Amino acid sequence: MAEVTARDLMEEFDFKLLNDEDAVAFRPVSTSDISRPGIEMAGYFTYYPAKRIQLLGKTEMSFYDELDRETQVERMEGLCTYDTPAIILSRGLEAPESLKEAADRVGVPVLSSPITTTRLSSQLTTFLESRLAPMTAIHGVLIDIYGIGVMITGSSGVGKSETALDLVRRGHRLVADDSVEIRQEHDGILVGRAPDLIKHLLEIRGLGIINVMTLFGAGAVRNYKRIGLAIDLEIWDQKKQYDRLGLDEETIKIFDTHLPKITIPVRPGRNLAVIIEVAAMNFRLKRMGINAAEQFSERLNNVIEDGDKEEF
Structure with a gap:
């Protein structure tokens, strides 16, 4: 504090x-x-x-x-x-x-x-x-994507900063890279910002430190943003069963707030920036009451029920 x-x-x-x-x-x-x-x-x-x-x-x-x-x-x-x-x-x-x-x-x-x-x-x-407000720091990246504060976490070297750079190039705004200071300002409201020392900076392996505001302009950065979604990047594990429908809803707990979480497996050829961008848009739709996974599940159940009736 x-x-x-x-x-x-x-x-x-x-x-x-x-x-x-x-x-x-x-x-x-x-x-x-x-x-x-x-x-x-x-x-x-x-x-x-x-x-x-x-x-x-x-x-x-x-x-x-x-x-x-x-x-x-x-x-x-x-x-x-x-x-x-x-x-x-x-x-x-x-x-x-x-x-x-x-x-x-x-x-x-x-x-x-x-x-x-x-x-x-x-x-x-x-x-x-x-x-x-109570404060903690988490190793990750915070990006404002279509008005949603998306916190990207994952092990070192998984590609968080590179993905953040790609998202900035696509018109989204960087809040923090490497370390995200999180405050719980009200019940259920988490606000993230960058430490003053690394504000507006990105570290890209092989390239070094870059100043996002200098390169892309003042519209490419934000000083703070309310966090709405957490995305965890992990190296693709062939033995692990990943959610393919989106019905499983994970959360992580920060202070007293349960933050929605999505786990995205990383392997060569996957465009992480586009996937995270779509994840943010889909999160917005869910908040508006439109859940594609649930709609698909309902359709599937209806088809199964209709098939059972035809058999009789």
Whole structure:
């Protein structure tokens, strides 16, 4: 899991730091949940979610202004703890002195944004869910084929990168080669991207490293893509029985998500780029409710049933 601090939020959203930078400790944000401490401003801190980012809007600050000076100081000291990663004021609101003093004592950064409270809460949640999502890396290639994120895996030397190059030449877009960083941003949603070091690069044995964006243009690459299908390339095994109808549906599990998987045997003479391209198109048809294998199976069963009736 990547580490996110208030400094990252300042860079991403152009937040303004309102208290003393020398006193601030940029602690990691551990959750994407955002807290609007309305009930805490009223004095109830029993279940205060101190580890969340605290978002103060017009409602909270209007209530704060009606409190007496002693109560204001008490409430701000309650909000600022050693676990609190940041306190953000929306709508460009000014931070009261009691908040700045309490925040400086425990090193909590107090930030300001001109964005409205609801919109800011939504943007922060989306950003944090993306950055804090669980992440893993898989050896393979990720290609955007007709809008489907296809992850190609297989043993070293089986031809993954060469197939990816052929697919790029056919108009599809490269996301990652050799290593695919995968994040589960929501339940059932896996997003893959390339590590910064090898972004837009392909390694072709005998040719070396090539820059796909330089050779084929910006339209030949993507920075990230949701993964919809996994294709595993394996050397053709004469003793193995491969699925010839497409009725067997395999999956691989990444985090809590079961990803559809197709195994394609590799041997000389097979055009892998075309096969994978068709596999992606067929996957799209299945999502639209059109399954050629099931339709064939139904026709076959009907023919068998009709033949049985004629015998009687």
